[in-house]
Amino acid sequence: MVNIVELERIMHQHTESLLRLSYYYVKDLQIAEDIVQETFIKFYASKNSYEERGELNAYLSRMVVNKSKDYLKSWSYRKISLQNKLFSIHGQMKMDNLIRKDEETIVGEAILKLPLKHREPLIYFYFEDMTIKEISRLLEIPESTVKTRLRRSKELLKTQLQNCDWEVLLNE
Structure with missing residues (x-):
């Protein structure tokens, strides 16, 4: 209670x-x-x-x-999504400044570009510190599927981030 x-x-x-x-x-x-x-x-x-x-x-x-x-x-999401595509600059939505401060890293933006089924396991595993077993229960999918989605998500991120200049590495 x-x-x-x-x-x-x-x-x-x-x-x-x-x-x-x-x-x-x-x-x-x-x-x-x-x-x-x-x-x-x-x-x-x-x-x-x-x-x-x-x-x-x-x-x-x-x-x-x-x-x-x-x-x-x-329906409201689809309607807003359509309006944003029609009226936004180059089809990209601007993030709210408060979130931008928290999400300014290139990796954070790359994660947001992933499809939902690849985003979910990454978020739970890395940001929520959940185990594969916990993610499996939460998403109601087999553990092997969680592992596969994590692996594929990492591969997708790797290809997205391949051509980025990492300032941290340049300053070493």
Whole structure:
């Protein structure tokens, strides 16, 4: 059973990681914030049905992933996506400055260009520090599929980042 004080603690503890997770799906800070907010509202509304059997972060992450995927399937997303393609410069969306500070690395941008099925395992494995077994349970796919997607994701990133000049290496 969750009370208001407990909810505030949970929100303070998990908001940043859930926001990052949602952003990797929807690629829009405002939408990601809305999704995380809706997740906490739903969590609080269903506080009586939540049984702490496992890790709370995994439970909240699953809720955020589901809401993010629902958004990507929605008509409003397709409509916004179409408008952005028609009216943006060279078809590229500008990232919000707040996220840009956190995501200025070339690798972060390359990950965002990956298809969703290749992005998911990378995010969970490297940013959320989840094991292959945990990712398998969360995505409801076999462990071997997670390993394959991780390997292919790394290969895709390697080809994307092959021609980049790495300033860190130049200064050594």
